[in-house]
Amino acid sequence: MKRLLLLSTALLVGAGLPALTACTAGTESGPPKVAQSGASHEPVTIEFWHGFSADNELKAFDETLAGFQKKFPWITVKPTKAVQDSQILQSVRGGNPPDVALSFTTDSVAEFCKAGIFQDLNPYLKASGIDPAALFPKVIAEYTQYQGKRCVMPMLADAYGLYYNKTLMQGHQPPKTMSELADLAKKLTVKNDKGDIKVAGFVPTSQMYENAPIHTGVMVGGKWTNPDGTSAIGSDPQWKKLMTWQKDLTDWYGYDRLEKFRKSFGDEWSAENPFNTGKVAMAIDGEWRTAMLAADAPDLDYGTAPLPVADDQPQRYGAGYITGTVIGVPRGAKHPEAAWELVKYLTTDTGTLVTLSNAIRNVPSTLPALQSPDLKKDPNFQTFLDVFANPDSTTLPAHVNSVFNQQTLQEAQIKWESGRASDLDALLAEVDKKIDEKLKLTAGG
Amino acid sequence: MRGNLRALLYLSPWLAGFAIFFVYPLVSTVYFSFQRYDLFTLEPVGLLNWEYFLKDQAAWTAIRNTLWLVVVMVPLRVLFGLGVAQLVTRLKAGAGVYRTIFYLPALVPLVAGTLGFVFLLNPGTGPVDALLSAVGLPAPDWFGDPAWSKWGLTLLGLWSVGDLMVIFMAALLDVPKQLYEAASIDGADGWRQFTSITLPVIRPVLMFALVTGVIQTLQYFTQAEVAARVASGATDSAGSVFTPGYPDQSTLTFPQWLFQQGFRDYAMGYACVLALVLFAVAMVFTLVLLRQFRFAEEES
Secondary structure (H helix, E strand, C coil): CHHHHHHHHHHHHHCCCHHHHCCCCCCCCCCCCCCCCCCCCCCEEEEEECCCCCHHHHHHHHHHHHHHHHHCCCEEEEEECCCCHHHHHHHHHCCCCCCEEEECCCCCHHHHHHCCCECCCHHHHHHCCCCHHHHCCCCHHHHHCECCECCCEEEEEEEEEEEEECCCCCCCCCCCEHHHHHHHHHHHCEECCCCCEEEEEECCCCCCCCCCHHHHHHHHCCCCECCCCCECCCCCHHHHHHHHHHHHHHHHHCHHHHHHHHCCCCCCCCCCCCCCCCCEEEEEEECCHHHHHHHHCCCCCEEEECCCECCCCHHHECECEEEEEEEECECCCCCHHHHHHHHHHHHHCHHHHHHHHHHHCCECCCHHHHCCCCCCCCHHHHHHHHHHHCCCCECCCCCCCHHHHHHHHHHHHHHHHHCCCCCHHHHHHHHHHHHHHHHHHHHCC | CHHHHHHHHHHHHHHHHHHHHHHHHHHHHHHHCCEEECCCCEEECCCHHHHHHHHCHHHHHHHHHHHHHHHHHHHHHHHHHHHHHHHHHHCCCCHHHHHHHHHHHHHCCHHHHHHHHHHHCCCCCCHHHHHHHHCCCCCCCCCCCCCCHHHHHHHHHHHCCHHHHHHHHHHHHHCCHHHHHHHHHCCCCHHHHHHHHHHHHHHHHHHHHHHHHHHHHHCCCHHHHHHHHHHHCCCCCCCCCCCCCCCCCCCCCHHHHHHHHHHHCCCHHHHHHHHHHHHHHHHHHHHHHHHHHHHHHHHC
């Protein structure tokens, strides 16, 4: 019995070894091939991994790929749905990547380019005679390239704005400044006899679905990093302004009451989203919500508007946060030329982008597609097209520690909102310190 | 000489496995710990990763949290498991039903069990807090308040104590009945019988439960990760950023931080430093275990 126990224990300790083995493997392959002009039209099958999984998205995507097949009959596309970034990474490390891979996040773009996980597409663009500066809005360059390498292309984009429930607004116009937003949020909030929140005018905490600092930072024009990659958060007074505003409004509700209310919400992506159900009057969200509301809450009377801005920056009203889906050719792709044809088709073809945009209600990511007469427009969706076109709209520029930087600031925000930190200057200085030390670790900055 | 070669030949499968699955990863891990390694490219950086470990507040927070779970949750699970085992071994009627009830949670997949638990303890919609409020007791935000979050995980650990209960039941049923009968005749009360008969006899099993519990807790990952994600309400979709350890890194455990560094932040060189630290600590506990078993064997 004792020997059996001893053996079991030894096996258990051994089970910890994968943590060590996880640190192994991975070698670098040669440089990417440049697209060949006049390539042969021998039949070829390419693997395409993407993250789409909803039925309407898959249907639209299948139709798009059918269009590609018609245009390039010698290229057969074998799509794989619902793929995450980690799977793409592992396939590249294992030397068996797909020919084309799509990522929903732009957070890894710097690493994709720096480590050569995706091939530099500049030679392909040049060979195809495409000028990205003329084709894409300027802001897109910030999240599709890093240190001169354009290792991904934009395939549709997302823009963020304010959704408001017209019934709950009681005739008020959407707020344009943060003060107006706070005042209106208080007016529209309904509490029960015990003081519990029944309807919130606006949930200001960073933990609310789309209230992450990357989205709300645009309201004050908060700067994330200095040109050398170090943190600008502590030294930029705009972040302090935003967090003070959030904290004041949070305190008006009472943090505990607001958390209790927030934790009664359904899943963000379900029909139980509190905006759909009339539990919140105003919410920050992306343009895709228009399609979801059409499907899940067709009777909801709502409107959309740009995000309110800081009171001292009225000229910035109309700007928002922009990001998007990116697509590229992983290192080690077996058929890079055919892969490039698919990437080009999905990211530069006006008809393709318009069809996809109309189907899944994302913002088309090229200038010609934005101006296409075939693009379905309604007032609520138009708001996001305008935000996308606004020169003051910003994105989070590609950074090797993009995820870490966001996490570090959001952790500080949660501490601050909850009242578990009382010195905002010290808190933001700590954020700077952590980000700068991490930069030294990962990039030697 | 020929005998040695033959022995080596017989040992060769094990030696090959040992070299490939233990020595090579270990040596590689040490090597990578001196490199800036983003999963694809290597750059020698000397002691940079080790220096960063010394000033990485999150790593030290993760160490403190993991030790908290080792010191509080592991003994509580052992005590609770022993108590439940005592109870169900003494039941005259319905023993099978109660054994099943207490064991069932151990069969629930970790993620599903944790999800259910977080929903039960949700301050907005969960029945536990509603019940506590109804009887006038404070209803904490279990997984949303850093003062309560580790207690929430401990409750989850106690709920799924069935694995320990089964081992303790086997050990308790193994204690010779005549020892208790003799003790009763000598006038020993229940507590005396427990401390003088039960505990010494089941001591090796208790030791096994404690040390394996410690080793498992040093690798504690899934429950903390899932509970934090669900409680934070973070968007669970591609492209969303999730901060492990919510709230305020109070549920951040060492393996979570290791995973985060290696596979989310592309700092695999630094993750290797963390892996080596974890390996060293687990090794110390293993050595303690081996010593304790040797003592137990010698005593018996």
